[in-house]
Amino acid sequence: MENEKNLIEIRNLKKYFNTPRGQLHAVDNVTMDIEKGKTIGVVGESGCGKSTLGKTLMRLHSATSGSVMYKDVDIAAMPLKEFKKNYRADIQMIFQDPYASLDPRMSVLQLVEEPISVNDPKLSKADVEKKAKEMMELVGLAKRLEGSYPHELDGGRRQRIGIARALSLDPQFIVCDEPVSALDVSIQAQILNLLQDLQKERGLTYMFITHDMSVVKHISDDIAVMYLGQLIEKCPADEIFENTIHPYSQALLSAIPIPDLHIKRERMIMKGELTSPINPKPCCRFAARCPFATDKCHSEEPTLREMKPNHQVACHYAEKFMK
Amino acid sequence: MSEKLLDVKNLVVHYETDEEVVEAVNGVSFSLNKGEIMGLVGETGAGKTTTALAIMGLLPDRVANVIEGSIEWEGEDMLKMSKAQMRQVRGKKISMIFQDPMTALNPTIPVGEQIAEVVMLHEKCSRVEAMKRAQDMLAMVGIVPERYKEYPHQFSGGMKQRIVIAIALACEPDLLIADEPTTALDVTIQAQILDMMRNLQKQQGTSIILITHDLGVVAEMCDHCAVMYAGEIVEHGTVEDIFDNPKHPYTKALYESIPSLDKKVDRLHVIQGMVSDPTCLPTYCSFADRCEECTEACKQGDPTTVHLEGEHTVKCFKYCGKE
Numbered sequence: 001m002e003n004e005k006n007l008i009e010i011r012n013l014k015k016y017f018n019t020p021r022g023q024l025h026a027v028d029n030v031t032m033d034i035e036k037g038k039t040i041g042v043v044g045e046s047g048c049g050k051s052t053l054g055k056t057l058m059r060l061h062s063a064t065s066g067s068v069m070y071k072d073v074d075i076a077a078m079p080l081k082e083f084k085k086n087y088r089a090d091i092q093m094i095f096q097d098p099y100a101s102l103d104p105r106m107s108v109l110q111l112v113e114e115p116i117s118v119n120d121p122k123l124s125k126a127d128v129e130k131k132a133k134e135m136m137e138l139v140g141l142a143k144r145l146e147g148s149y150p151h152e153l154d155g156g157r158r159q160r161i162g163i164a165r166a167l168s169l170d171p172q173f174i175v176c177d178e179p180v181s182a183l184d185v186s187i188q189a190q191i192l193n194l195l196q197d198l199q200k201e202r203g204l205t206y207m208f209i210t211h212d213m214s215v216v217k218h219i220s221d222d223i224a225v226m227y228l229g230q231l232i233e234k235c236p237a238d239e240i241f242e243n244t245i246h247p248y249s250q251a252l253l254s255a256i257p258i259p260d261l262h263i264k265r266e267r268m269i270m271k272g273e274l275t276s277p278i279n280p281k282p283c284c285r286f287a288a289r290c291p292f293a294t295d296k297c298h299s300e301e302p303t304l305r306e307m308k309p310n311h312q313v314a315c316h317y318a319e320k321f322m323k
Numbered sequence: 324m325s326e327k328l329l330d331v332k333n334l335v336v337h338y339e340t341d342e343e344v345v346e347a348v349n350g351v352s353f354s355l356n357k358g359e360i361m362g363l364v365g366e367t368g369a370g371k372t373t374t375a376l377a378i379m380g381l382l383p384d385r386v387a388n389v390i391e392g393s394i395e396w397e398g399e400d401m402l403k404m405s406k407a408q409m410r411q412v413r414g415k416k417i418s419m420i421f422q423d424p425m426t427a428l429n430p431t432i433p434v435g436e437q438i439a440e441v442v443m444l445h446e447k448c449s450r451v452e453a454m455k456r457a458q459d460m461l462a463m464v465g466i467v468p469e470r471y472k473e474y475p476h477q478f479s480g481g482m483k484q485r486i487v488i489a490i491a492l493a494c495e496p497d498l499l500i501a502d503e504p505t506t507a508l509d510v511t512i513q514a515q516i517l518d519m520m521r522n523l524q525k526q527q528g529t530s531i532i533l534i535t536h537d538l539g540v541v542a543e544m545c546d547h548c549a550v551m552y553a554g555e556i557v558e559h560g561t562v563e564d565i566f567d568n569p570k571h572p573y574t575k576a577l578y579e580s581i582p583s584l585d586k587k588v589d590r591l592h593v594i595q596g597m598v599s600d601p602t603c604l605p606t607y608c609s610f611a612d613r614c615e616e617c618t619e620a621c622k623q624g625d626p627t628t629v630h631l632e633g634e635h636t637v638k639c640f641k642y643c644g645k646e
Binding site: 045048154155184185186188189190192193196211213214215218219221238241251252254255256257258259260261263269270283 | 334366367480509510511512513514515517518523536537538539540541542558562563566567576578579581582583584585587588590592593594597
């Protein structure tokens with residue numbers, strides 16, 4: 001590892017999908033450090049590659065090229081079998097839709113037991129059950145729910161099952177893919193608090209993927225903004241609302257409605273929609289929608305540059321937008 | 324004095340199945356003037372959509388029962404209208420935008436035809452005139468009229484939602500009911516859609532009922548706001564009343580449970596317990612079991628709606644006798 005503080009170092013990670021119309025660049029040259037015990041928030045519009053990035057780290061997709069260093073080994077390059085044997089338990093995922101990610105025919109206890117017995121077949125039935133019950137208690141699922149089925153529970157409880165399943169293998173790193181976007185605000189608050197408590201107790205590292213900027217600011221230490229498969233800005237969470245540099249990040253932030261009548265912000269309405277990620281031209285991906293775009297933006301791809309300590313931006317004119 | 328368009332009085336709607344009775348809406352009253360935008364907020368199951376469907380006369384026939392109350396449209400009770408009369412109102416005077424634009428459009432009919440269909444039905448005009456009108460509508464929502472003959476799958480989510488809005492507005496309705504119109508969309512697209520709705524309201528004087536769970540959207544769009552809980556309006560007032568001077572404990576708790584963009588909070592406030600089961604609502608205040616300010620009186624009976632200053636009303640014992 002280049003830096004002791006980092007749990008994961010992503011270098012030039014690419015994930016391309018082949019489609020009939022050409023190569024779809026879902027994740028394109030992402031380089032990012034994830035610090036141990038911290039939460040990195042990943043934001044962007046739908047289709048910007050944030051979920052694909054999470055799934056590639058999990059090896060649910062295999063990377064096209066690039067490396068993901070974890071404990072001094074490249075987990076993106078090793079054979080899948082080896083990854084599953086040695087590292088799958090360390091890196092877990094919480095999925096967006098607790099309605100779709102649970103088997104409707106399994107009871108709550110069975111659902112929590114499943115990953116435990118699958119990952120350690122030698123464990124006795126009694127031990128599996130004991131561990132599963134511990135996990136249920138940890139995430140706040142009452143004992144009486146052990147025999148219930150997912151359809152009998154509300155979204156918040158279902159998401160707790162998802163969290164219990166992910167935690168049951170004592171992971172180091174959890175990819176949370178929109179874990180609260182299907183939930184009501186009052187339930188959302190419960191789940192966010194639970195995730196924060198678990199992080200403190202167990203020293204977990206999270207990658208928190210979401211499109212909700214207020215949630216991401218609340219839970220993250222660092223925020224990464226993605227646009228069409230590329231990382232365009234990464235900075236500490238406090239910084240993003242004060243000193244955003246990239247025009248896309250600014251536009252994204254200005255689009256969020258704020259539940260306060262006295263804060264009026266000037267809105268940057270972006271023209272048009274996301275351009276196609278299939279065989280993109282070598283230029284700034286945001287140029288087509290950017291109000292400040294010049295000829296250079298349309299012909300040359302900007303690289304990620306460190307503008308301030310801990311604050312990286314991929315824009316040719318980052319200096320101009322710095323406050 | 325502005326003209327009263329819609330007047331809902333003491334509306335009670337139950338869904339009845341063989342096993343149980345779901346008390347979805349329990350005594351909702353509100354009125355709407357011409358050109359006003361009213362927000363209807365609340366969590367899943369609060370009865371927002373049922374209220375909207377009752378106004379549209381689209382409640383499912385066999386299971387839903389309007390137990391009592393009236394819905395007056397320009398002085399005439401719509402609940403007493405025949406189906407044929409309602410068809411005249413629906414689409415022409417009152418239109419609704421449904422939550423999910425992906426399922427609201429017919430996948431086998433070109434989008435332009437779907438707009439023209441509504442126009443022909445209500446305006447008794449020729450096919451050519453209807454087509455012309457449909458093309459104008461497409462242009463108004465920012466889609467080039469040349470795409471008239473394209474099918475829904477050829478459009479993105481934001482564009483489909485704009486087409487749904489074009490259909491709803493094709494006959495220049497007096498009232499538009501928008502049920503979570505932007506929930507499925509990205510914030511940047513949401514900003515475009517909200518801007519468009521606001522412009523339409525200004526140009527055509529359309530009244531809007533905006534159903535949402537996003538308080539930010541309400542703050543940005545609405546004049547009035549009603550907060551629903553367990554089928555009742557627990558607080559109603561101008562947005563200034565609701566945002567700057569919330570009275571009901573539920574409204575206050577809602578604010579505290581959303582992560583803020585400008586304040587740093589370590590832990591989010593959590594509303595204890597669950598939403599009451601609509602099949603067996605308590606005979607006392609339905610929020611009492613989760614309320615932090617609950618007193619003895621709250622568990623004795625149901626509070627009445629108390630009128631505070633101006634149009635601000637609240638349904639809570641704390642304010643009873645303080646009118």
